[in-house]
Amino acid sequence: MKHMDEILASIHQIPPFPQVAIKAMDIISNTQYVVSDLVEVIRLDQSITANILKLCNSAYFGLPRKVSSLKEAVVYLGTIQLRQVLLASGAKDIYDRPDKGYSYFIGELWQHAIACALMSQVLARHLRLSLDENSIFTAALLHDVGKVVLSTYVSQEFAEIETMVKKEHLSFHDAERRVLGFDHAEIGGRLAELWKFPDSIVAAIRFHHEPEKSPKTFRLLSELIALSDGLVLMVGYGTSADGLSYHIPHLLVDKLKLKKNDIEVLMIKFQEEMDKAQEMIDVKDVL
Numbered sequence: 001m002k003h004m005d006e007i008l009a010s011i012h013q014i015p016p017f018p019q020v021a022i023k024a025m026d027i028i029s030n031t032q033y034v035v036s037d038l039v040e041v042i043r044l045d046q047s048i049t050a051n052i053l054k055l056c057n058s059a060y061f062g063l064p065r066k067v068s069s070l071k072e073a074v075v076y077l078g079t080i081q082l083r084q085v086l087l088a089s090g091a092k093d094i095y096d097r098p099d100k101g102y103s104y105f106i107g108e109l110w111q112h113a114i115a116c117a118l119m120s121q122v123l124a125r126h127l128r129l130s131l132d133e134n135s136i137f138t139a140a141l142l143h144d145v146g147k148v149v150l151s152t153y154v155s156q157e158f159a160e161i162e163t164m165v166k167k168e169h170l171s172f173h174d175a176e177r178r179v180l181g182f183d184h185a186e187i188g189g190r191l192a193e194l195w196k197f198p199d200s201i202v203a204a205i206r207f208h209h210e211p212e213k214s215p216k217t218f219r220l221l222s223e224l225i226a227l228s229d230g231l232v233l234m235v236g237y238g239t240s241a242d243g244l245s246y247h248i249p250h251l252l253v254d255k256l257k258l259k260k261n262d263i264e265v266l267m268i269k270f271q272e273e274m275d276k277a278q279e280m281i282d283v284k285d286v287l
């Protein structure tokens with residue numbers, strides 16, 4: 001059995017979360033930010049710059065002419081869309097790696113991550129949760145990042161876990177615990193710590209399969225991510241390795257006071273966001 005520290009020591013090749021994305025998010029968190037300061041930072045990262053221009057010129061915005069200036073694009077997009085594209089571009093570097101191990105799996109996982117990020121945003125708005133949108137989106141996008149590590153660095157054990165999920169109908173994290181002695185949520189939490197993400201995000205990643213164990217201050221965020229995870233799996237944005245072993249955490253549905261009608265409305269909103277995202281952040285390119 002491999003020790004978690006042994007695996008963590010071998011993952012120094014995983015790139016840090018792109019600093020450009022983090023810095024740009026920092027700038028836009030100030031409502032009085034100066035556009036040229038933001039442009040200075042963003043243009044240091046080619047793929048983020050390309051994604052912003054692509055989104056701005058997408059059918060979704062339906063602009064009458066092509067925008068080729070980053071400055072102009074930033075103004076058109078506005079803070080909310082910008083934040084999404086920054087985070088999604090940043091996270092894509094993590095998922096879309098040359099040594100991506102189980103490549104089919106990583107593609108599915110990337111789509112699952114985007115789906116969970118959008119679902120948690122839709123849910124948080126609907127429920128008017130007093131949580132920071134940046135933290136929600138980041139935690140949801142990275143909640144399964146531990147699976148990237150496992151599928152890339154312990155591929156033999158990963159195959160064993162996958163077989164166990166399929167044959168014994170275990171949940172993915174239960175199978176991981178049997179084979180490795182720990183699960184992707186734990187390793188993802190450690191990775192987020194190494195990347196120096198705030199404690200709230202570390203906790204939401206670490207406890208997304210057992211939000212009841214999350215420290216009280218971060219519990220709501222952990223619960224939101226857990227519920228979004230369950231909902232997107234239910235509508236088919238999961239990975240084949242997950243099998244049919246997940247279900248919606250009913251306790252959370254009750255606790256967050258979601259009604260059946262609410263879920264239907266939410267699903268429609270979520271699907272609209274997901275369609276937009278397909279165009280916006282190249283979800284399909286990685287698949």
Ligand SMILES: [Fe+2]
Nearest residue numbers: 143144208209
């Ligand atoms: Fe997970």
Ligand SMILES: [Fe+2]
Nearest residue numbers: 112143144229
């Ligand atoms: Fe997940």
